[in-house]
Amino acid sequence: MASGGHVDRIAxxxxxxxxxxxxxxxxxxxxxxxxxxxxxLKKNGEDHLRLVFGLINAGKNRGNWSARCFTAVSWLVLNRSDLADRADFVALFDRIDLDALQAVARKTxxxxxxxxxTVLLSYEMDRLAAGGEMAA
Known part of the structure; x- marks a missing residue:
């Protein structure tokens, strides 16, 4: 079982x-x-949690440490293997503005x-993977 201290160490x-x-x-x-x-951490393990932290830790997205971001990024990695398995996944993800997506999500x-x-993040990744420009 994962402990609170373990989560603090990973963070x-x-x-x-x-x-x-x-x-x-x-x-x-x-x-x-x-x-x-x-x-x-309990559901998916420390490697998954580190991956989620790493994705959110990109330069322009650093500081988006909200539960909403953690949940959306985790879902994307777990449920969209077609995107997560791409060689350019991290580069595509780094083009997303998580602040802008959160603002749109709150309004939507x-x-x-x-x-x-979660849905908007998936759509934006699809758009970027297809070569389109980000809407948010």
Whole structure:
């Protein structure tokens, strides 16, 4: 069974520190998504969690350590092997602006923004894989 300390160590590898959900995030190295990351670790293992952290850790997306991002990126990796197995997967993913997708997801479905984010991320990856430009 995965422990909370294990999740903290993996997050620390990427310079991320979990804070209480009651506190306000004051920097790009803070996240309130400890519970989400713990769930991903328990369900999918540490290699999967490290991959998700690594994908979110791209230059322009660094700081998107929300539960919504972790969940959407994890779903993409687990359920879209046609994309995740591509040699250019990381390069395509790095072209996505997770902040913009989150904003669109909140507007698209305010009651279920995580599901909307997951769908939008999948659509954007499809668009980029097909050679199109990103809409968000």
């Amino acid at each position: 620390g590898e990427f310079g991320v520190h979990f804070i209480s959900f009651e506190r306000r995030i004051t920097g790009a190295h803070q996240s309130k998504a400890r519970r989400t990351c713990h769930t991903l 479905d305010p009651k279920a923004p995580t599901k909307a984010m």
